Amino acid sequence: MASSFLSFSLLFIAASTADGFWHYAVNRCDFNSTELNDITYIQSYFYNKLELLRFDSRVGRYVGYTEFGVKNAERLNKGPEVVQRRNDKERYCVHNIQIWYQLALASSVEPYVVMSSTTPPAGKHPAMLVCSVFDFYPKQIRVSWHRDGQEVSSDVTSTDELADGDWFYQVHSHLEYTPRSGEKISCVVEHASLKEPLVTDWDPSMPESERNKIAIGASGLILGLILSLAGFIYYRRKARGQKPVYTNPSMPESERNKIAIGASGLILGLILSLAGFIYYRRKARVEPYVVMSSTTPPAGKHPAMLVCSVFDFYPKQIRVSWHRDGQEVSSDVTSTDELADGDWFYQVHSHLEYTPRSGEKISCVVEHASLKEPLVTDWDPSMPESERNKIAIGASGLILGLILSLAGFIYYRRKARGRILVPTN
The missing domain is CATH 2.60.40.10 (Immunoglobulins)
Structure with missing residues (x-):
């Protein structure tokens, strides 16, 4: 594997001039390992940056790129030069590559x-x-x-x-x-x-660095509370109940310094507590919970609407989507922004207008940083438990009312039946 991404070229250039024009040859060894099959020997001839002809060990002969180069390639391929070039791959490249390859490996640094x-x-x-x-x-x-x-x-x-x-x-x-x-x-x-x-x-659980940050924030919070309590106790002890007799009625500087130290500790503790709390809240993640319900849609093309309400999550970023029989639904979907509750938590509500079909499965899928996997809530078209409870309470109230009404009526009849009215006149 080390050889897969190590590629070098050994360059040797010979040049000459003729009346201000440059003619030069380049001998090159391309390689990505020391294996003979991974080595290519190339010899090129140039005139003023224009390549005239080339020998490539993968081709095994000279190839011309200009009219002059084609003629010379034909000549060289018929002579001993082409045989010598074929041997140069081993003679010329292998020895130097052994040296350079080891040098390159010795200089590499692992990521x-x-x-x-x-x-x-x-x-x-x-x-x-x-x-x-x-x-x-x-x-x-x-x-x-x-x-x-x-x-x-x-x-x-x-x-x-x-x-x-x-x-x-x-x-x-x-x-x-x-x-x-x-x-x-x-x-x-x-x-x-x-x-x-x-x-x-990838480990979807909270990484160690994040856990360390939360631990630091919590430590700051605890330290701040301790310093606040210590400062408050110190301040109260020094400021309460002490009536020393001094020749000078004003409080001596040493006592004022003690009270100032206590007050400073109290303030510093409160600051550290607040900073630790804010830091902890920023790094903490709180899982959401989902409530699904149905409602009457506004005038539109569908007779039904579902609402997926997601509550009490942190941080703010979240994605709520609808799936119908396993396929994500993108049309007829509207959602609110992430709404702040005022207690660091958020809520969001997504609406799906749809036409019910027999046997279908509709789900609300919530993806959030606190969740290791998406939270899927399926819609149950039967009456939800909360609605059943409301009806049960109403029915119980009705029955109780009828019983009390009947009892009152019987009591009234019994009291009224045996009375003999005595007129005043």
Whole structure:
């Protein structure tokens, strides 16, 4: 594998002039390993940058490119020169390539790989992975994506090899994709310094660097609370209940300094607590929950409308889509923006106008950074449990009302039947 991306040319140029014009020959050995089959010997003749004829070991004879070159190629192919050129591949190239190839391998530096996820630009996929390859030498490298063992060629973009300015290079490859449950996505790097491809699998769980950031934020929050509490206790102890007798009625400077230190600790603790809380919230991820319901659509071409409401998720970026019998639906779909709840969480609502069909399956699919795989909620056309509960409560209230009404009527009749009215006049 090391030989796959190591390609060099050994150049030897002989030149002469004639009345101000240049005539020169170039002997070149192209190779990507020390194997004889991977070596090509080429001898070219030029006149003022115009190539006249060439011997290529892969062809085994001279080929002319101008009228003058064609005539000389015919002449050389009939003489001993062509036999000598055929032997030059071993005589001339193999010895030098052994030296240069080992030198190149000794100078190569292995890359290291960092994989991350990011929000893709507006496109047809909700997720993007980035494979960043750093600190490799020489420059030639190949980065590819594999999904469940198969190389992916579509929706892949890569930068050129970027020079760091210290002889090393870096390159970044991007893959836009739609996550699937249980899949395996890998970034494969091939380079001259590697005996075999370097394969890095994507782990959708939170990377260690992100966990460290959250731990730092939480630590700052806890430290801030501790300092706040310590400062408050210190301040209260020094400021409460002390009535020392001094010749000067004003508080001495040492006491003022102690109270100032306590107040400073309180303020610093509050600042650290707030900073830690904000940092933690920015790095935390909270899974959404989904509620599906049906409603009456506005005047349109469909008689029914479904609503997919997604609540309490963080961060803000999310994708909600509709699927009908396994196929994504793009028409007759409207969605709100991500609406802030005011407590760091968000909600969004997506609407699908449709004409019901017997036996169909309609699903709301939610994709979010907190989810390892899309959250799929299927629509159940039967009455939801909340509606059944409401009807049960209403029916229970009706029955209870009838019972109470009947009991009141009987009680009234019994009291009114045995009474004898005595007129006042």
